[in-house]
Amino acid sequence: MSEDSQACLIIIGDEVLSGRTQDLNLAYIGRRCDELGITLAEARIIEDDEDRIVACVNECRALYTYVFTTGGIGPTHDDITSASIAKAFSRKLIRHPDAVEAMDDYYDTGMLTEARLKMAEVPEGASLIDNPVSAAPGFQIENVYVLPGVPMIMQAMFEIISDTLQGGEPMLSESIASNLGESVMAQALAGLQQQYADVAIGSYPYFKKGKLGVNLVMRSRDAARLAELGRRLQSMIVDLGGEVVG
Amino acid sequence: MSEDSQACLIIIGDEVLSGRTQDLNLAYIGRRCDELGITLAEARIIEDDEDRIVACVNECRALYTYVFTTGGIGPTHDDITSASIAKAFSRKLIRHPDAVEAMDDYYDTGMLTEARLKMAEVPEGASLIDNPVSAAPGFQIENVYVLPGVPMIMQAMFEIISDTLQGGEPMLSESIASNLGESVMAQALAGLQQQYADVAIGSYPYFKKGKLGVNLVMRSRDAARLAELGRRLQSMIVDLGGEVVG
Structure with a gap:
C-alpha cells in the first residue's frame, strides 16, 4: 500500500447485487484513478438500505482520502442515497437553490415536477457537482463524492471533479x-x-x-x-x- | 433486511479494481443466491494484499452467514488468498493430501510441478471443494468458501457447494x-x-x-x-x- 491518496468506491444498488445489472462504473473509475495517481483500494457494493449506506459511508470516509458513491440519486422512492448521506453526516437534507435553478433551466415550463425536485435535495453545506447531461446534480460533502449510477452521466461528472482530486504520479x-x-x-x-x-x-x-x-x-x-x-x-x-x- | 441467511462476496483482485478485468462472478453468485433464498447483502472488491484480505475476511465472517471469496488461488506469486485466509483463521497452511491426489490424477506424469502443488495448500482443517474442470480445489473453512476467479471453474464449484447452503424461499x-x-x-x-x-x-x-x-x-x-x-x-x-x- 502506498502513501498516496487512497480511494474507495461505494456502489449502491440492489440491482447490481441481484446480478440483474452489470456494473460498469467500477471499471471507469478504476482506470481514471490510475491515470490520476490515486489508488482505488476498495469497492463495496451495498443494498439500497439506509442503515447500510450510513454505516458504509461513515466507515469508508474515515479510512480513505476519497469516497465515491454511485447510484440512488434519481427521482423515485428507491433513490435514498442523498437522504442517507445527509444522515451519515448528521446534516439536514435541503433543496439546493442552485440545483433548482439548473433544473429549471433544463426542463420545459411546467415539467419541473415535485418528483424531479427531489433530485435537487442535498445535505446542508454540500457543494454541487454539475450534470452537463441532464441537469440534476451530484454533490460533494467533505471527502465524499455522490454520483449517479447511469454510466454516461457518472462519467461526465467524474471528469468535472477529477481536476480537484489530489493524486500522485499516474500508475x-x-x-x-x-x-x-x-x-x-x-x-x-x-x-x-x-x-x-x-x-x-x-x-x-x-x-x-x-x-x-x-x-x-x-x-x-x-x-x-x-x-x-x-x-x-x-x-x-x-x-x-x-x-x-x- | 430479512432474517434469512445473508451472504457477502469478497472479490480479491487488483485487476478488477484497476478496471482491466470486468468481474463476472458477482452477477452469477447474486442470481444463484436469489434462487437459493439467500440474501447477497454485500460485495467487496479488494486488493491482492495480505493485510486487507485478513481484515476483510475476519470482518465479514463475523457479520454474515456465508462469505464467498473469488480469486487468488492459482499457482503464481500473486495468488495469496489461501495463505491469507489461513492467517485470518490463525491456522497453518498445509498441503492437503486429497488435493495432491486429485491433481496427481489430473496431470500427466511429471507435470505436477512444485508451482502447481501450491494449489494444494489450504488452511489446516479446511474441507476441499472439488474442481471438476481442472482439479486444483477450492476450500471451505467454517462459513468461508474460497473459490477461484475464473468464472467457468468458480461456477462449477459453486454448484457443488450450493446444496449445502441453508437458504429460505427463493427470491x-x-x-x-x-x-x-x-x-x-x-x-x-x-x-x-x-x-x-x-x-x-x-x-x-x-x-x-x-x-x-x-x-x-x-x-x-x-x-x-x-x-x-x-x-x-x-x-x-x-x-x-x-x-x-x-
Whole structure:
C-alpha cells in the first residue's frame, strides 16, 4: 500500500447485487484513478438500505482520502442515497437553490415536477457537482463524492471533479501475453517479482479463441522500470520455450 | 433486511479494481443466491494484499452467514488468498493430501510441478471443494468458501457447494418496462410501494435503441403478491398515458 491518496468506491444498488445489472462504473473509475495517481483500494457494493449506506459511508470516509458513491440519486422512492448521506453526516437534507435553478433551466415550463425536485435535495453545506447531461446534480460533502449510477452521466461528472482530486504520479501498466501456462512460469516469475519489488506483476490465465495462455500485467509509476521488466519478462517467456502473443 | 441467511462476496483482485478485468462472478453468485433464498447483502472488491484480505475476511465472517471469496488461488506469486485466509483463521497452511491426489490424477506424469502443488495448500482443517474442470480445489473453512476467479471453474464449484447452503424461499422477480420517464411515475410508484411494502420495487431508467424508458423490477418471495402488483403497475403505466413495452 502506498502513501498516496487512497480511494474507495461505494456502489449502491440492489440491482447490481441481484446480478440483474452489470456494473460498469467500477471499471471507469478504476482506470481514471490510475491515470490520476490515486489508488482505488476498495469497492463495496451495498443494498439500497439506509442503515447500510450510513454505516458504509461513515466507515469508508474515515479510512480513505476519497469516497465515491454511485447510484440512488434519481427521482423515485428507491433513490435514498442523498437522504442517507445527509444522515451519515448528521446534516439536514435541503433543496439546493442552485440545483433548482439548473433544473429549471433544463426542463420545459411546467415539467419541473415535485418528483424531479427531489433530485435537487442535498445535505446542508454540500457543494454541487454539475450534470452537463441532464441537469440534476451530484454533490460533494467533505471527502465524499455522490454520483449517479447511469454510466454516461457518472462519467461526465467524474471528469468535472477529477481536476480537484489530489493524486500522485499516474500508475502505468503494460501487459505481455504468452502461450505458456501459469505453472510453467510461476517460479521464474516469482524470482523476477523479487528483483522488481517496486513493480506489481499480476498473472492472469485466459482462454480465448480455443487457446490457453497467460496475460502478465505490470503496474508501476516508473516507466523505465516497466520497460526494463517488460524486456526481462519477454526473455523469460522465450527461455521457457514459449512465445509472446497478441 | 430479512432474517434469512445473508451472504457477502469478497472479490480479491487488483485487476478488477484497476478496471482491466470486468468481474463476472458477482452477477452469477447474486442470481444463484436469489434462487437459493439467500440474501447477497454485500460485495467487496479488494486488493491482492495480505493485510486487507485478513481484515476483510475476519470482518465479514463475523457479520454474515456465508462469505464467498473469488480469486487468488492459482499457482503464481500473486495468488495469496489461501495463505491469507489461513492467517485470518490463525491456522497453518498445509498441503492437503486429497488435493495432491486429485491433481496427481489430473496431470500427466511429471507435470505436477512444485508451482502447481501450491494449489494444494489450504488452511489446516479446511474441507476441499472439488474442481471438476481442472482439479486444483477450492476450500471451505467454517462459513468461508474460497473459490477461484475464473468464472467457468468458480461456477462449477459453486454448484457443488450450493446444496449445502441453508437458504429460505427463493427470491422471485418480475420486471415491467415502460416508455414513461421515472419522474412521471414517481408519485404513483411511491404510493404502490407503500401498499406493497413486502415487495421491493426498483426503478431503473434505460436508454436503448434510441428510446428512453424505465424498467420496474419487483422482488418478493410471494408469487401471488408479485403477480398482483404486476397488474397494478401495468394499470398505473396505462393510467399515466404510457405503455408497457418489450
